Amino acid sequence: MGRKILLEKAGIPGIREFSIYRHHGGYGSAEKALIKMSPAEILQEVTRSGLRGRGGAGFPTGLKWSFLDRKCTNPRFLICNADESEPGTFKDRYLMEFLPHLVLEGLIISSFALGANTCYIYVRGEFKTLIGILQKAINEAYQQNFLGKNILGTGYSLDIFVHPGAGAYICGEETALLESLEGKRGNPRIKPPFPAYKGLYGCPTMVNNVETLAAIGPIIEMGGEAYASIGKGKSTGTKLISACGNINKPGVYEIDLGLPVEDFIYSKEFCGGIKDGKRLKAVVPGGSSVPILPAELILRTAGGQQRLMTYESLADGGFDSGSMLGSGGFIVYNEDACIVRNTWNFTRFYQHESCGQCSPCREGTGWMEKVLNRLEHGLGKMSDIDLLASIAGKIEGTTICPLGDAAAWPVSSAIRHFRQEFEFHAEHPEIVRKINHGALVKNQESNIQYR
Amino acid sequence: MVKVTIDNIPIEVEEGTTILNAARKIGGKIVPPAMCYYSKLAGSGGKCRTCLVKVAKSSAKDPRPMPKLVASCSTPVQDGMEVLNITSPEVIETRKAIVEFLLINHPLDCPVCDQAGECDLQDLSFSHGMANTRTIESRREFPPTDIGPFIKLHMNRCILCYRCIYVANQITDKRVHGILFRGDSSEISTYIENVIDNDFSGNMIDVCPVGALTDKTFRFKSRVWFLKPMDAHRQCTKCSGRVTAWMFGDEIYRITGRKDQFGEMEEFICNECRFGKKEFSDWIIDGPRKIKRQSVISASYYENMIKPSVINPIGEIMEETE
Ligand SMILES: Cc1cc2nc3c(=O)[nH]c(=O)nc-3n(C[C@H](O)[C@H](O)[C@H](O)COP(=O)(O)O)c2cc1C
Ligand code: SF4
Ligand code: SF4
Ligand code: FES
Numbered sequence: 001m002g003r004k005i006l007l008e009k010a011g012i013p014g015i016r017e018f019s020i021y022r023h024h025g026g027y028g029s030a031e032k033a034l035i036k037m038s039p040a041e042i043l044q045e046v047t048r049s050g051l052r053g054r055g056g057a058g059f060p061t062g063l064k065w066s067f068l069d070r071k072c073t074n075p076r077f078l079i080c081n082a083d084e085s086e087p088g089t090f091k092d093r094y095l096m097e098f099l100p101h102l103v104l105e106g107l108i109i110s111s112f113a114l115g116a117n118t119c120y121i122y123v124r125g126e127f128k129t130l131i132g133i134l135q136k137a138i139n140e141a142y143q144q145n146f147l148g149k150n151i152l153g154t155g156y157s158l159d160i161f162v163h164p165g166a167g168a169y170i171c172g173e174e175t176a177l178l179e180s181l182e183g184k185r186g187n188p189r190i191k192p193p194f195p196a197y198k199g200l201y202g203c204p205t206m207v208n209n210v211e212t213l214a215a216i217g218p219i220i221e222m223g224g225e226a227y228a229s230i231g232k233g234k235s236t237g238t239k240l241i242s243a244c245g246n247i248n249k250p251g252v253y254e255i256d257l258g259l260p261v262e263d264f265i266y267s268k269e270f271c272g273g274i275k276d277g278k279r280l281k282a283v284v285p286g287g288s289s290v291p292i293l294p295a296e297l298i299l300r301t302a303g304g305q306q307r308l309m310t311y312e313s314l315a316d317g318g319f320d321s322g323s324m325l326g327s328g329g330f331i332v333y334n335e336d337a338c339i340v341r342n343t344w345n346f347t348r349f350y351q352h353e354s355c356g357q358c359s360p361c362r363e364g365t366g367w368m369e370k371v372l373n374r375l376e377h378g379l380g381k382m383s384d385i386d387l388l389a390s391i392a393g394k395i396e397g398t399t400i401c402p403l404g405d406a407a408a409w410p411v412s413s414a415i416r417h418f419r420q421e422f423e424f425h426a427e428h429p430e431i432v433r434k435i436n437h438g439a440l441v442k443n444q445e446s447n448i449q450y451r
Numbered sequence: 452m453v454k455v456t457i458d459n460i461p462i463e464v465e466e467g468t469t470i471l472n473a474a475r476k477i478g479g480k481i482v483p484p485a486m487c488y489y490s491k492l493a494g495s496g497g498k499c500r501t502c503l504v505k506v507a508k509s510s511a512k513d514p515r516p517m518p519k520l521v522a523s524c525s526t527p528v529q530d531g532m533e534v535l536n537i538t539s540p541e542v543i544e545t546r547k548a549i550v551e552f553l554l555i556n557h558p559l560d561c562p563v564c565d566q567a568g569e570c571d572l573q574d575l576s577f578s579h580g581m582a583n584t585r586t587i588e589s590r591r592e593f594p595p596t597d598i599g600p601f602i603k604l605h606m607n608r609c610i611l612c613y614r615c616i617y618v619a620n621q622i623t624d625k626r627v628h629g630i631l632f633r634g635d636s637s638e639i640s641t642y643i644e645n646v647i648d649n650d651f652s653g654n655m656i657d658v659c660p661v662g663a664l665t666d667k668t669f670r671f672k673s674r675v676w677f678l679k680p681m682d683a684h685r686q687c688t689k690c691s692g693r694v695t696a697w698m699f700g701d702e703i704y705r706i707t708g709r710k711d712q713f714g715e716m717e718e719f720i721c722n723e724c725r726f727g728k729k730e731f732s733d734w735i736i737d738g739p740r741k742i743k744r745q746s747v748i749s750a751s752y753y754e755n756m757i758k759p760s761v762i763n764p765i766g767e768i769m770e771e772t773e
Contacts, residue, residue: 185630190496190522353633353634355634356611356635356636358497358498358500359498359610359611360500363556364552365634366634394549394551394552397519397520398545398548399500400497400498
């Protein structure tokens, strides 16, 4: 068994309850942080731990915290980004469902470190059951004086509110999240100003992912240096990976960063190999937004080195032959998977989720979806492939928020690595129509509704 | 004051000025086109991405280039910044792509559109777009709807620049006009069919860069290039009363705000002036309006255009622009 830091207590029966969590050492770090440490010391430990944002971008958390405008006299806010909606990513949900108090403990320490007296958990609206679980845990923490006024007699006060979203992926983007929390339409803001200076209601605000914040408790407990000793290079600590697709054991796994990708896919402890003894075809290693990699490039880099589960190793080779760790949504495809269909599916998602503010993303995602839809249903042409690559290239880097890039990368990487499959679709429309999806073709030919 | 160069032309501007406004101070061809930014509407800009430019040097302190193209309308200048607009092939290429994106769902019904001739999108695609199209897909379709008694919305033509939303929020009753849905199904709508009846709602028509919002009192009356724009004024209790009257002979066909060289209204005007005063006797005519912006109605803007040999009806007011 690998080491567990976040999920250490996940197996204990009844761990959702305060008393049991406390009995197993829970809230020890909160006590330690609030009573024995100063905010600056906590920040120092977090910086030392080398913890990087688990929401997707992998930005060092200590550094991000240090950017928070501490001169401004307005109230400060901490926001826990629990809008997890990226296809393939379901790790935050697991944390909140099984270890709500671990998340709360992280929130309490982080709010104290950042000097925030109000904290919001912006939770994805579809996670209806989690809202109840979180609220119950918050109520318990209030009763036990870990929340509310004058926590543990330290004079520090904190309120935590759970705010459900209304079903938009874009509200996971931090500035769209702030707009949504303010009761407005969830459109990403134009940066700068960054939330650390002008966030919620114009006040300094820190937005962090659930997993990032959940790791704060263990880091305080074990010390930043001990946390940093796990992992490899600048990818320190452990990371939750949500594995799905054609594998024997889909699920959420906690791994030490630095684990070889091959071990993760094939070892019994994790994914347990490809289902039904088939061959591995491709992997999307970090949620639907990151580039897809074919089997040979996910196991080894273009330079022939073993590919590891770290931010650096997965990105090795840039976009030509690399990908990203992203949010840790690990999607595995076997030899039977149709990459064109998969790309179409992802693009449909982005087309549906684009907020529609900026022209490249609004129009480009819809256009790519229509072209991919045609190709997938045997109505495409050879020239559509270059057209797609060109559209994706024009969306990339020209948009307000990274959703545009996230929509473009899967398309450009799929064409880069699996061009022959797109060509097959264009060359053999009869075959594609016959094997694949007769019913949909009929639908497409009559009149497909895009709205 | 900070010093910047745009396409190698140096200029000094106040701190906090955006690249676009610095470029407008220089004027001429190096001004990036802006389809969503409107200097009189707070918060506008950043959406259409036609104004993207390259920052080759961030500032004197930090000489690194910015990694991506930036929206000039919402990026403030820094001392020593070097900006490339028309001198950067990357910018020109990207702008071409943006025009293409703006057009893939646009109906291109210019022959029956009231805006034709003074449409920012027409001008933009003429100057920055490509000659061919790469789309064969069907376009978004919406039925035309009425927004209040004076305004017609053709959602098909809308480029979702949000300007009319800012007008609705900032100079008319708040929050009755907005965007519904998201992505490429977004549409402009007036909350549950509420009509906009506010003295200043007509300004939405003038800020709309395309023919999505048109004047119902002028619809299908005339092509704009057959009319003579005249500066006119009257005593008005609600607004300044300074307008442009679009005339044919002695008849006033329509009233709009006065637009400057960047296509922005100099002042917002009230609905009474715009829709209610169409008699020659209502107005004191100041003289011909000089149209300096990049528009078909100032035909001499396009240097390479072959000018027709017949006398142009608005010939006298045309002026060469840089
Ligand atoms: C379109 C989009 C969706 C996002 N969705 C999420 C999300 O669901 N959860 C999340 O934690 N971060 C999400 N992010 C990343 C956040 O913007 C932000 O970077 C993150 O919450 C920062 O937290 P971290 O520093 O702890 O990673 C999203 C970003 C984009 C562009
Ligand atoms: S990139 Fe897409 S989602 Fe992001 S602001 Fe632009 S339109 Fe909205
Ligand atoms: S109706 Fe006109 S002003 Fe309003 S968003 Fe559309 S294009 Fe812009
Ligand atoms: S004018 Fe700058 S993005 Fe539209």
